[in-house]
Amino acid sequence: MKISRRSLLKSMGISMAGGIFINGVSSKKAFGDEKGMPKVHRPILPSPTKKRVVILGGGYSGLYCATTLRELAPEAEIIVVEKYPFFVSGPSHIDIVAGLKHLDDVTRSYDPIAERNIRIVRSEVIGIIPDEKRVLTASGDLEYTLLVISTGIRIADEDVLNLIEQPASNAHAWELGETIEMRRRIEAFRGGKIVITVPTAPFKCPPGPYEVACLLREYFDNKKIKAEITIVDANDKPQPGPLAQKWTGVLESRNINYMPNSKVIEIDAAGRRVITDKGEKVSYDFVSIIPPNKAATFIKDAGLGDPFMDVDPSTFKSKKYDNIFAVGDCAKVPYTKSAFTASLQGKSVAHQVARALGTDVSEPAPIYNICYPYVSSEESLMVRADWDKDGKMLKADVDDPKKEYARSRAAWERGLLSGLFGT
């Protein structure tokens, strides 16, 4: 199906006749009115005079793609479109909720990236028109020669009944604002029932919910605050599946209740309880619902895949368009949704993009993941998985919690950050 400007806007629920306001800009102004639709638009930048690669999302995958591509294709114009003014390291969300780090420890300015002749455009992407090679943003349109989508995941609050209507009832570590709010609530917590709910896989950072539970147990024990912690898990076992046996032992030893195969489908904020698909009602004093993780809706609206973008896992190329790629958490690939694989995917796709620009480059390195899930602030597990170039898992390893892994975790994240920002 070809996606036209009109059908895209229709699918976004935007009526061209009436027009809507996006960031104060009338849609008629932003997209042109109906008669002259394909031609009249408000560009953010003039049309490209040389090959232009537009990267949507300045997270780990997008930035590693941009910086690697800068080296592989020095002549290309590279633009990163990012909705936030600064970079935040995803893995540190856990450290923030546990009080191990502060926001300024884990954020970075985009300036060192811009200094590498990579243009950072701050705007929110709201649509893609593949047939016109055009991205629609809240501030105007942007044309591309090649497009890389790396917008990570979107939290699908709408999949849990009443969550959109009662947003203040929830806080979780899967988004920055929510993370800060969750930390505030943890500091204010004086005892009672804590419920952490886990969505069905795939979601970003599969060990994350169990790490949060373990760190909260440690934090409240240290503060001598009585907390009954329960994990209500939509999955049949703790995630990622291969770590299930280890997690089960860890959770039991920390007196964390575990409810497998129980998917939270509704929140009753007034009654302070969540309701599962089996009809169980679980009471809470403090709830952290992690809603299902999906890719941005503009990917679905552009016909590029749902709930994640359909790509060939060896080239990250769209199954529909030769000039569109997707990497990281938003892509339907067999790799773990993690910062580490996102960074390697970003480097890998840069090679594919450079090739598509006509540059002769070497074969990119295969993807692997290394991860150190916290079981306490001082000890971490270790997991490593390796895939071949087609995305087939080759080997995997896991090790018991160790202090040295908690230290490796800190060094590992610093390494990922310094690869982009130097510090």
Next chain:
Amino acid sequence: MGCLAHRLFTGLITVSFMVLCVTGALAIRNPESEKRVDVKKGIVAFVEVRSAEPATLYIMYPTQYSKYKTAGSVDGTLEFRNITWLIYPVPAMLEDQTLHFVMKGETRFDVVYEDIQDRINRLMKGEERLRAGMEMSVEAGINVVRLTPLLPGLKIALDFSKDARFIIIKTIDLARYRKGIKTFDQLYSEAGLKGSESGFNFSTTDFEDLYLLIETPVPIRVKSVIHATKESAESGC
């Protein structure tokens, strides 16, 4: 959602077990109500549980099993109620795994082991492989059965012991149904995947959990069999 609305169910089951037996290294036929399954790293075990009467099955990791043995507690264990048949995969991707299956009453356990790499290779070459299955008894009235875990490209075959009216819906519609915001009839009129017969085959297109809502005037048995394909393997089978 691509829908293969013809009935292949019986054939599918037979083919599945033939496939398993050809690749499986070991088959245990040992009637007992508890079974310990040890799976070596790199292997996936498919545990088949059969019971003449509907019963509750508990699946436990070793620490949970010792708690069950010492205190009788099944807290935190995986529970399947009213089942007469189950195929449960136990993949040992990163390290050896041990699970205990506990079921009251006369139960038969069979375990078939497959090499994970070999399985992935076969799937990638286009073979279809059994992934999971369950048969349970449901009461007269409207019942909910969760079909999970799902990936794009899985083939699901549903079989009912008698004709029944059914729909297959996403989680948010289950929530609306439970809350009384939507009735079975409303959902039936909106649903893409539905019918009034004794079986249904379809393929999944994404990762979202699906629920079978089935309306029957008498108690019946509901069976689901899930096969993995190349497409599901590419999504992280």
